[in-house]
Amino acid sequence: xxxxxxxxxxxLCASAMLSTPAMARDTKYMLPLKDVxxxxxxxxxxxxxxxxxxxxxxxxxxxxxxxxDISNRKTNGVGKSDEDGCRWAALSALISLQDxxxxxxxxxxxxxxxxxKKNEVASPTxxxxxxxxxxxxxxxxxxxxxxAN
Numbered sequence: 555x556x557x558x559x560x561x562x563x564x565x566l567c568a569s570a571m572l573s574t575p576a577m578a579r580d581t582k583y584m585l586p587l588k589d590v591x592x593x594x595x596x597x598x599x600x601x602x603x604x605x606x607x608x609x610x611x612x613x614x615x616x617x618x619x620x621x622x623d624i625s626n627r628k629t630n631g632v633g634k635s636d637e638d639g640c641r642w643a644a645l646s647a648l649i650s651l652q653d654x655x656x657x658x659x660x661x662x663x664x665x666x667x668x669x670x671k672k673n674e675v676a677s678p679t680x681x682x683x684x685x686x687x688x689x690x691x692x693x694x695x696x697x698x699x700x701x702a703n
Contacts, residue, residue: 581636586679586680601652608680610678613701619664623654625650629642630690651663663698668694670684
């Protein structure tokens, strides 16, 4: 009888665990873009004549606006702090935006907003990043432009 009750109790516990959705970690950070731009890797991989301007940030005169685009980048967060993972994902997003902009003849990306899960968050200094147990992600949306030097 005790054996039968134990089996019933274990079955109920197991079914309760299976029917309850697991809550994955999704920690939101708002971090300064300047920290990404100051990374040694950013100085190597980003063209120093190219500019990035967050929405609300003062820009030089915009001579021409082109298309808008989104760069959604992820990085492996294992073995990194959340903030390090965020900087790597943001750098990857900036490189992607820069490469596309240059192919269009632009020298800047303006009006950059965070666009995580299609939710726009504008800040003149910070970008939004989300860190999970394994993956860290940054999504940026901006407009390619030619700006005065």
